Amino acid sequence: MINVAVLGFGTVGSGVVELIEMNQAHITAKLENQLNVKYILDIRDFPDSPYKDKFVKDFSVIENDPDIKVVAEVIGGATFAYDYTVRALKAGKSVVTSNKELVAQKGYELLQLAKEHNVNYFFEASVGGGIPLIRPMHRCMAANEVTEVYGILNGTTNFILTKMIEENMPFAEALKTAQELGYAEADPTADVEGIDACRKICILSSLAFGHHVYPKDVYAEGISKISLDDVAIADENGYAIKLIGQAENYGSKIKAMVSPALVPHTSLLSSVKDVFNSVLMRGNAVGDVFLCGRGAGKLPTASAVVADILDAAKHFEFLKGWGWQDEVANRVLSQEELDFSWYLRVENTREELLAQYPDADVVFDENGVIAAITKVENNGEHQKKQKNLKVLSAIRVLQL
Amino acid sequence: MINVAVLGFGTVGSGVVELIEMNQAHITAKLENQLNVKYILDIRDFPDSPYKDKFVKDFSVIENDPDIKVVAEVIGGATFAYDYTVRALKAGKSVVTSNKELVAQKGYELLQLAKEHNVNYFFEASVGGGIPLIRPMHRCMAANEVTEVYGILNGTTNFILTKMIEENMPFAEALKTAQELGYAEADPTADVEGIDACRKICILSSLAFGHHVYPKDVYAEGISKISLDDVAIADENGYAIKLIGQAENYGSKIKAMVSPALVPHTSLLSSVKDVFNSVLMRGNAVGDVFLCGRGAGKLPTASAVVADILDAAKHFEFLKGWGWQDEVANRVLSQEELDFSWYLRVENTREELLAQYPDADVVFDENGVIAAITKVENNGEHQKKQKNLKVLSAIRVLQL
Numbered sequence: 001m002i003n004v005a006v007l008g009f010g011t012v013g014s015g016v017v018e019l020i021e022m023n024q025a026h027i028t029a030k031l032e033n034q035l036n037v038k039y040i041l042d043i044r045d046f047p048d049s050p051y052k053d054k055f056v057k058d059f060s061v062i063e064n065d066p067d068i069k070v071v072a073e074v075i076g077g078a079t080f081a082y083d084y085t086v087r088a089l090k091a092g093k094s095v096v097t098s099n100k101e102l103v104a105q106k107g108y109e110l111l112q113l114a115k116e117h118n119v120n121y122f123f124e125a126s127v128g129g130g131i132p133l134i135r136p137m138h139r140c141m142a143a144n145e146v147t148e149v150y151g152i153l154n155g156t157t158n159f160i161l162t163k164m165i166e167e168n169m170p171f172a173e174a175l176k177t178a179q180e181l182g183y184a185e186a187d188p189t190a191d192v193e194g195i196d197a198c199r200k201i202c203i204l205s206s207l208a209f210g211h212h213v214y215p216k217d218v219y220a221e222g223i224s225k226i227s228l229d230d231v232a233i234a235d236e237n238g239y240a241i242k243l244i245g246q247a248e249n250y251g252s253k254i255k256a257m258v259s260p261a262l263v264p265h266t267s268l269l270s271s272v273k274d275v276f277n278s279v280l281m282r283g284n285a286v287g288d289v290f291l292c293g294r295g296a297g298k299l300p301t302a303s304a305v306v307a308d309i310l311d312a313a314k315h316f317e318f319l320k321g322w323g324w325q326d327e328v329a330n331r332v333l334s335q336e337e338l339d340f341s342w343y344l345r346v347e348n349t350r351e352e353l354l355a356q357y358p359d360a361d362v363v364f365d366e367n368g369v370i371a372a373i374t375k376v377e378n379n380g381e382h383q384k385k386q387k388n389l390k391v392l393s394a395i396r397v398l399q400l
Numbered sequence: 401m402i403n404v405a406v407l408g409f410g411t412v413g414s415g416v417v418e419l420i421e422m423n424q425a426h427i428t429a430k431l432e433n434q435l436n437v438k439y440i441l442d443i444r445d446f447p448d449s450p451y452k453d454k455f456v457k458d459f460s461v462i463e464n465d466p467d468i469k470v471v472a473e474v475i476g477g478a479t480f481a482y483d484y485t486v487r488a489l490k491a492g493k494s495v496v497t498s499n500k501e502l503v504a505q506k507g508y509e510l511l512q513l514a515k516e517h518n519v520n521y522f523f524e525a526s527v528g529g530g531i532p533l534i535r536p537m538h539r540c541m542a543a544n545e546v547t548e549v550y551g552i553l554n555g556t557t558n559f560i561l562t563k564m565i566e567e568n569m570p571f572a573e574a575l576k577t578a579q580e581l582g583y584a585e586a587d588p589t590a591d592v593e594g595i596d597a598c599r600k601i602c603i604l605s606s607l608a609f610g611h612h613v614y615p616k617d618v619y620a621e622g623i624s625k626i627s628l629d630d631v632a633i634a635d636e637n638g639y640a641i642k643l644i645g646q647a648e649n650y651g652s653k654i655k656a657m658v659s660p661a662l663v664p665h666t667s668l669l670s671s672v673k674d675v676f677n678s679v680l681m682r683g684n685a686v687g688d689v690f691l692c693g694r695g696a697g698k699l700p701t702a703s704a705v706v707a708d709i710l711d712a713a714k715h716f717e718f719l720k721g722w723g724w725q726d727e728v729a730n731r732v733l734s735q736e737e738l739d740f741s742w743y744l745r746v747e748n749t750r751e752e753l754l755a756q757y758p759d760a761d762v763v764f765d766e767n768g769v770i771a772a773i774t775k776v777e778n779n780g781e782h783q784k785k786q787k788n789l790k791v792l793s794a795i796r797v798l799q800l
Contacts, residue, residue: 132540
């Protein structure tokens with residue numbers, strides 16, 4: 001029997017316990033052993049839970065129990081979760097997690113610590129929920145240099161944008177619907193402003209390009225300023241507006257950023273709807289690999305956490321080599337150093353716009369408002385030009 | 401240094417050797433060791449090849465060299481490839497392969513043999529070329545019961561169908577274009593008649609549902625009878641015609657089959673174009689996971705083969721548990737036992753059609769030709785009804 005401890009009994013934690021019970025026969029066959037949740041750590045009381053005998057409040061019970069070989073940290077945040085993860089790794093236990101905040105902030109340190117203590121630290125559920133991403137990138141594309149990564153990494157914003165695109169629902173109303181359905185939190189800032197997606201593109205960039213990329217260095221812009229006008233004009237011209245995390249390897253420098261973007265309808269990314277997440281990875285041998293699935297939710301996320309538990313349980317004595325080196329200072333290019341094509345909606349005449357952008361493709365021109373898509377150009381130059389226009393909205397156009 | 405032998409220097413074999421050289425620094429870092437192609441086995445001579453010193457014609461050289469721990473079998477077919485695979489496994493060497501014919505026909509036997517000799521037999525490249533499929537299904541979805549699998553598993557036929565859909569090019573001309581571009585062979589039977597896709601759905605079904613499914617038990621129908629009329633009517637009604645491998649687990653019985661099908665435009669599968677392959681896997685926890693990428697070609701396929709080589713090289717002493725049990729007799733349901741919705745184009749009056757199918761949705765009615773989409777019903781019943789009609793074409797409608 002393999003004994004595990006689950007830290008945190010929220011949505012994901014209760015999903016992990018439920019899934020281990022629901023698919024017990026299948027899991028036992030895969031593991032060739034029984035998987036038993038011995039402890040559930042939570043500060044709250046659950047007197048009516050069928051698992052009430054498993055609850056503990058003191059982490060040292062888990063830390064000091066040699067029976068526990070694998071700990072699933074699904075608390076979230078970077079305070080308690082960090083402390084418990086460090087202690088578990090130091091106690092020689094493998095840790096698996098869905099905690100993108102912790103991996104994005106402390107991934108390098110925790111991967112190093114795991115290595116020192118000859119245990120594994122897995123985080124498949126931290127990006128893309130149930131979508132297999134970390135292993136496909138690290139193992140299946142192992143023979144490739146991953147050159148680019150593009151992703152719809154946040155289900156809440158993708159749900160809101162889908163409502164805006166398909167039902168012509170304004171942002172505020174779509175956000176409210178998302179909150180009512182439990183897809184968005186009461187304080188939606190982390191989702192809506194791109195903070196959550198930023199953590200995830202940090203993890204993917206770190207894994208793809210080999211050095212830790214920290215959120216502090218990554219430009220993140222959310223979707224709260226997207227208007228229905230822009231959504232409609234984009235759609236008519238063959239684009240869907242999506243919140244895109246993107247990363248590209250230029251050798252000594254990299255791009256890593258999150259922003260809304262016009263995604264051409266010819267890309268599968270534009271067809272990813274509702275709370276689904278997806279990632280397009282580009283390898284120098286395999287070309288484009290596209291993965292899509294549920295990026296959040298109780299059982300989809302638990303699916304990835306339990307897969308990590310099974311992998312950790314099968315590899316007690318075998319260190320998986322995934323991870324990355326420490327950060328390289330000044331490696332992430334600033335917005336000014338990058339090249340973009342912009343979609344611009346401006347309160348100007350066609351002549352005023354074309355004076356700044358002679359090559360722009362004007363896609364809308366009514367009542368003194370004009371929209372255009374510019375050629376790709378250095379973004380520092382763009383900023384200068386845009387200062388000479390009355391910009392109503394400016395959204396990057398994804399170049400795939 | 402890890403020494404490997406590559407069996408077969410055709411498209412995939414030369415791609416494997418090229419890729420190991422091209423991404424040498426990256427591969428060395430991943431493996432924490434150097435990867436060296438010590439032998440290339442081919443019956444042909446390559447006097448001008450930069451690798452000419454590596455060529456051997458006699459497999460026993462490889463078999464008897466204790467330096468060789470991993471053999472990449474990319475010969476194809478089930479004669480020499482089978483013999484060499486058996487001998488390599490018996491000699492204690494792990495084998496990786498892109499050979500879907502061999503895995504579909506002898507997978508169970510070879511996986512057993514590998515286990516007996518404490519080595520690995522990997523076949524990531526046998527389905528979906530470079531797309532990560534085998535590991536995502538087996539490892540990342542390990543906590544799930546995989547209930548259904550749907551796939552565009554053959555790039556040649558998907559290229560032909562894309563030409564038919566987007567350029568209104570008749571089948572024969574699209575096939576000729578595919579042959580000119582090197583996407584179809586001189587004898588295109590295995591691709592066009594669904595034989596290749598059948599082998600792949602056999603492999604996916606075996607892995608997903610735990611028992612070997614042999615091609616002899618699996619219904620396979622190709623695309624040679626698809627007409628431009630059907631492609632156009634389907635498109636106008638919200639469907640793309642695709643060659644679909646599908647499998648579903650009903651417990652003691654399973655569905656496993658290949659046929660053309662109308663795929664609704666709302667499914668990502670309908671957007672997969674040209675030589676791309678894709679697979680939709682449905683798990684009872686994670687829900688739908690969709691994967692897409694290049695299903696064939698030199699470097700994409702080599703990408704999967706070399707990833708398997710790296711995994712095998714990292715796991716000499718560690719048996720990966722993937723595989724399946726022997727077949728269960730009579731487990732695959734016949735076409736008569738399944739339920740389908742059909743798209744029918746018939747030379748009948750509306751009344752004659754509706755006499756057989758009162759609930760059918762008539763989608764085309766001109767000049768004595770009528771097309772309709774029927775409700776889902778047992779296929780034995782369908783066959784009786786269709787005998788009473790002058791059927792011009794009959795294509796299943798995918799129920800996702």
